[in-house]
Amino acid sequence: MITETRHPTATADSAGLATPTSPVLAVPPxxxxxAAAYFAAxxxxxxxxxxxxxxxxxxxxxFVVVDSRSTEAWDQGHVPEAVHLPTARIPQDAAQLLDPAVPVVVYCWGPGCDGATRAALALSRLGYRVKEMLGGIEYWIREGYExxxxxxxxxxxxxxxxxxVGGGDCGC
Structure with missing residues (x-):
């Protein structure tokens, strides 16, 4: 088995002496x-x-919320106000279900699934303005929403x- 050993790099302090740099700052911020441009994007x-x-x-x-999962997944539980539009049906059904002037928030299962990303790509290619809901239905449910x-x-x-747990604002 090959293992990787991390060695901190060194920087010089004001006296010119080498001081170790943590792995966190091995690549500087x-x-x-x-950073502002990246986070805004x-x-x-x-x-x-x-x-x-x-x-x-x-x-x-x-905005309108779109659940991009299968009918079986939709039936298991979805955001109450969501529109059901499985990713595979976007090219055929988006124009009948969505107003191109209204931004779309799309979700799928959760952070381990790229389904919402694929749906967002398909919708944006059709000219819709799209945001992906981080965490998907998993985090919607885990945060206690109906x-x-x-x-x-x-x-x-x-x-x-x-x-x-008390249902208050997380402060972020």
Missing amino acids: ADPAD RLAFHTDPTDVHGALAAGATD VTTWEGTERRPVDPLTAP
Whole structure:
């Protein structure tokens, strides 16, 4: 078995003496202007369940939520206000289900799934403005938000690793 050993690099302090650099800073942080551009661009492509839920609860109508999973997955539970549009059906059905003037927030299963990314790509290629909901339905559910299933609605307990148990704002 081959293992990789990490050796900290060294920098010189004000006296010219070598001081070790942690692996965290072995590649230095980006210039602040570059970092600001990167993070602003990232936010142009992504949103999260907390922001989507908050906006929907406040009555926002400036975007539509799209669940890109299969019918079986949809029936298991989906965001109550979502439109069901499986990724494979986007080329045929998007024009009938979505207004091109309204931005789309797409989700799939969760962070281990690229389904929402594929759906976002397909929609953007058709001219839709798209954001991907980070964490997908998994984090929607883990944060304690209600889902609609084939049997009705349900809400599972908040996962304390993803959201405040008391239902308060996480502060981010």
